[in-house]
Amino acid sequence: MSTQIILPRVMQVGADATKEIPNILAGLGCTRPLIITDKMMVQLGYAKTLQTLLNENELNADVFDDTIPEPTVASIQAGVEKARDGNYDCIIALGGGSPIDSAKAIGILAHFGGTMRDYKFPRVVNEAGLPVIAVPTTAGTGSEVTRFTIITDETNDEKMLCVGIGFMPIAALVDYKLTLSLPPRITADTGIDALTHAIEAYVSRKASPYSDSQALAAMKLLAPNLRKAYHNGKDTQAREAMMLGATMAGIAFSNASVALVHGMSRPIGAAFHVPHGLSNAMLLPSVTEFSIPAAPDRYADCAKAMGIAKETDSVDQANQKLLQELRDLNSELQVPTPEQFGIDREHFLELMPTMAQQALASGSPGNNPRIPSDNEIVEIYRTLWA
Template sequence: MTAAINIALPRFAKFGAGAIDDLGSVVAQLGIARPVLVTDQYLTETGQTERLVKILQAAGSEPAVFAETVPDPTVASLEDGLALVRTHGADGIIGFGGGSPMDTAKALAVLSVSGGEISSFKAPSSYMGPALPIVAVPTTSGSGSEATQFTVITDGRTDEKMLCPGLSFLPVAMIVDFELTVSMPARLTADTGVDALTHAIEAYVSRRASAFTDALALAAMRSISLHLRRAYADGADREAREAMMLASTQAGMAFSNSSVALVHGMSRPIGGHFHVAHGLSNAMLLPAVTEFSIDSAIDRYSDCAKAMGVVAESVDNAKAASALVTELQQLCTDVEVPTPRSYGIGKADWEAQLDTMAVQALASGSPDNNPRIPTREEIVDLYRQIF
């Protein structure tokens, strides 16, 4: 008999072209009258923030805007946002943007009600206490944050990326409009797309996977394999953009309920110490970590290869799993994922942080979900391999 599993998903979702036009009515239905819209300078400068404000005002809301989110949000970067949420008397938070505005929005929703320091919420803690309701509006096809019960905030004193989990970080609603992603540049399309693929693969091979998350993860892998290269080559390919947006959300639902594994555990310290975007650091790691892990879950990795169309269903599992590694290497080549060295990180700087990054990776808990649980020394060796 299969053991009982816990599944947590947003209460409401709206998908498709033009879905953003219904933001005001969705917020009103949730009883939110004074939201704070959390976004970034790019979306504000391009007029997208003003567009959302007008949609909210037309529906009777009184929104305030916090547009000062930063890449890899830090404890310090939350302070002005918290002050705005409190002075505005906010009764809800709208996260609008990529992973960084989403992470910021989730942290503000919890901290504005609970008080305290965000460090007290980091894993293995899991917070289910009071928080403002969160509405998520993603503009990238990658983080899947609109569907997850996690946020990641960097401790500026130690450069540790703190993973903060719990139901209170889960949006109550999400509006997933692929038209918001059409203007994404090729580099961001690639990094977020491989990020979404990483979410799907890690959700499937995680020791906490279930039949529910398996179905979502396999569907996401299948679609990303078909559409990521297309979206990278032609950002105006609406069919590819729509497919990638749905796949990103499916992968987010999957890993939020089965957890990520070693790639993410190793990725966060790279972002914290070298300010590499999260999706890109995942992409740097995915082929090597998959190759390291594969012998501990050959059947599972074989399923991934077959779902992605890398090999036929009839191919032997060991050959299929090996072919998956080759495909991941080729994909990263095709979408021009750099190594840490070619990205511009110096070897001496990289070597100086390896032990610290390995310790932080293990402390996150994510490597414990991996099919092959690594030692600190093995993590250091993997960091050296990808450099």
């Protein structure tokens, strides 16, 4: 059985990779870019630095900075109107997962029209929209190398999963120096998000030898360096390892798919506005405990790749160490419980059946080694309050 591998056409990885943008645009035949980013990237000066670099190479770029965390249909539509009005031939997506996800969606809608819901899974979007050059500034989402985007329909608080080659950036510039200013909270949330990507890709029912190689390599980079980057954001070696690990984890899950953690995470984010990486972190220990009986050897491999279990440990010993590490990691990185985040318990319990249905409808739980029922998903949600 063969496996189709989808990657960006161009990847530039390492310190100062962003300085190659003019050359990459020339290679792609693009001369009229629109920078899609958020207001924080403007405030930090990253957008201006990019514009200056382009100007020095006789390229002019406008900036759209109205993307929002956890992008919505309305925020995407504003970007679509900007992209349609400017006669742009490509998009430079600058920022974390939200600006990059926004840029992917805007690139499709600006080119083909329609509404975001028209492109929701199970539709697979293989048509190419405006080409997207992704410049990530967090080490977490892997969105720069994935064929997915997540957009919230604010009318019903549904996080819509959109899938297909059409959402894959044409180029990715992975420059760890852009992460040196990240605060500890974002470092933690995006880092655990990346670790979740690697673990879920490895245990996914759609895993392949190729995605396995990327997932294991990602875990080896992420697990020993996440705490270091969290406690000392100026640790360049840790930052570089996290950035490369996050990108490799993105490649892994883009080609093997995510599983139950992500399926259950999206409804929490949509209903209670919990950042995506944070809701993943809340769920990862409980979902892992639920799933281990169906793939004990695979989870043991994860523990060994992460460096928390010895090669001589039994499968059961390795898995117990994995569960303990995931709990300890959440504790040290101060991942809040839903209650500590400020979620109302009764409201959460009331929404659990709806969230379970949304999780199953996303398709991601079907990739899990142990496929849950509605009731089992509800019970996992309930454990978050234990």
